[in-house]
Amino acid sequence: MIEIREIGRQFNTRDGGTFEALKDVSFSVKDKEFFSIIGPSGCGKTTLLKMVAGLVRPTSGQIVIDGSPVSGPGNDRAMVFQHFVLLPWADILTNVGFGLEMRGLSRRESREAARPFLDRVGLTGFAEHYPHELSGGMQQRVGLARALAVSPDILLMDEPFGALDAQTRQLMQEDLMRIWDVEQKTVIFVTHSMDEAAYLSDRVLVMDTHPGKVREVLDVPLPRPRDEAVRTTPVFNELTSHMWHELRGMIGDPTAPAPE
Numbered sequence: 560m561i562e563i564r565e566i567g568r569q570f571n572t573r574d575g576g577t578f579e580a581l582k583d584v585s586f587s588v589k590d591k592e593f594f595s596i597i598g599p600s601g602c603g604k605t606t607l608l609k610m611v612a613g614l615v616r617p618t619s620g621q622i623v624i625d626g627s628p629v630s631g632p633g634n635d636r637a638m639v640f641q642h643f644v645l646l647p648w649a650d651i652l653t654n655v656g657f658g659l660e661m662r663g664l665s666r667r668e669s670r671e672a673a674r675p676f677l678d679r680v681g682l683t684g685f686a687e688h689y690p691h692e693l694s695g696g697m698q699q700r701v702g703l704a705r706a707l708a709v710s711p712d713i714l715l716m717d718e719p720f721g722a723l724d725a726q727t728r729q730l731m732q733e734d735l736m737r738i739w740d741v742e743q744k745t746v747i748f749v750t751h752s753m754d755e756a757a758y759l760s761d762r763v764l765v766m767d768t769h770p771g772k773v774r775e776v777l778d779v780p781l782p783r784p785r786d787e788a789v790r791t792t793p794v795f796n797e798l799t800s801h802m803w804h805e806l807r808g809m810i811g812d813p814t815a816p817a818p819e
């Protein structure tokens with residue numbers, strides 16, 4: 560279990576003051592849960608995810624994973640970013656194995672171990688291709704394969720499909736669902752898309768901003784395995800319109816009449 564306990568984070572501002580990015584954030588994520596975080600831009604989603612990854616330290620509070628406080632990055636966690644940076648000079652198989660190389664395996668061993676993960680994300684034939692030869696969606700698959708290859712218990716995904724076109728994004732969501740069904744990892748997934756959050760998640764954390772804090776945690780009572788058909792169910796629609804209502808309240812409604 561991942562426990563986020565009263566996390567706060569301040570950053571120094573240029574004028575010598577401090578800016579409170581996150582305040583009193585507490586929630587927990589169960590083992591093998593698919594947990595999404597949604598909230599306005601700047602509410603601290605990436606900061607929070609990096610804290611779980613051990614890349615950023617909280618100013619106050621603590622993150623505890625299976626009883627141990629997080630003090631830095633660890634082999635139990637892997638992160639996937641919106642713009643996954645692949646090594647341009649290395650072929651896809653080396654790119655997928657890169658995390659393993661970082662952990663001390665030889666190039667040959669890493670490539671060997673990486674191959675099944677390339678299959679898992681549907682890129683079997685692309686082992687010897689180079690990143691520039693792949694589409695954006697394929698490159699994100701490589702990023703996902705690289706994260707899976709180190710066999711983390713926890714997958715931290717920061718808007719992994721945010722830069723993709725709508726159709727590719729939907730296909731990636733389906734693939735991720737399929738992979739997660741098999742791999743059964745704990746996933747924390749940051750997204751701006753309410754549909755994506757509802758389709759993928761067991762629970763969704765809606766964040767508030769200035770400072771970033773928990774607004775509510777929603778259950779997603781949709782049966783699994785899920786397919787495209789769930790997107791048209793009343794439960795799905797109620798959930799996404801509820802999220803929209805909450806978020807719109809935070810960012811303001813540009814179409815609302817100006818106050819008198």
Ligand SMILES: Nc1ncnc2c1ncn2[C@@H]1O[C@H](COP(=O)(O)OP(=O)(O)OP(=O)(O)O)[C@@H](O)[C@H]1O
Pocket residue numbers: 570571580598599600601602603604605606607
């Ligand atoms: N290293 C830093 N130094 C100063 N301020 C920072 C730093 N990292 C983040 N911030 C500030 O903290 C706040 C939260 O940033 P963060 O990137 O976590 O937001 P986010 O919710 O991921 O936003 P988005 O949805 O746009 O990705 C922002 O106001 C940001 O400017």
Ligand SMILES: [Mg+2]
Pocket residue numbers: 604605606717
């Ligand atoms: Mg972010």
